[in-house]
Amino acid sequence: MAEDLHKRICLVEDDPHVARLIGATLRDFGFAHDWRRTGADLLRLLRSGEVPDLCIVDLGLPDMDGMELVRALRSDGRCGVLILTGRGDTIDRVMGLELGADDYMVKPFEPRELIARVRSILRRCTAPRDATPLPLSTVAEFAGWRFAPGSNTLSSADGExxxxSTAEAQLLKTMLQHPNRILTREQLMGERNLSSFDRSIDVRISRLRRKLEDDPQNPKLIKTVYGAGYLFACAVVWR
Structure with missing residues (x-):
């Protein structure tokens, strides 16, 4: 795809052989990328102001645990994150998603699946073409909260x-643009054919509930409509 050429992908992988394989796959499908061997290398890149559209992160890095890097990327909140690792344990997968990763893949990988997941994350991080872009100064106000999509900033009534993360912000923005309306998991994720086994949307909903709800176990804002999807049950004012 021509638009892929304009996306900036950074690969964080300490094994040169694996990095070459991933890099070749990205190039074959029209994606340019930068390679960083350590987490510190990526953090220096971010501090320079050169923020990629997507970071592909290995967890077994020589200078830090990849989870620490994912946490740092989440706090920065400006790019998508795909974990690509040899760790296949469920606890690692859940922890990675809880920390803010957009997706999680286990090595060895199938090239077309990797590219499909890369494109999926990039679509989520990009405003839908049929949506009216929101000015950077626009904020949404709801239930005492303020959300600024231009900076992914969520503020409470007491000013905190x-x-x-990019994934959390995109999910919240979608719900705020369609309040009091049931949205399917596919609509929330921007996917037409979402696997019934893909629970990443549920993890993100859980994270947002912990931030927004007084009692996340009995949510009043983000309601589950069993068999249908989720509903944001609140009036929203855009200013």
């Missing part, structure tokens, strides 16, 4: 602010 936090920066959402």
């Amino acid at each position: 602010s936090s920066t959402l």
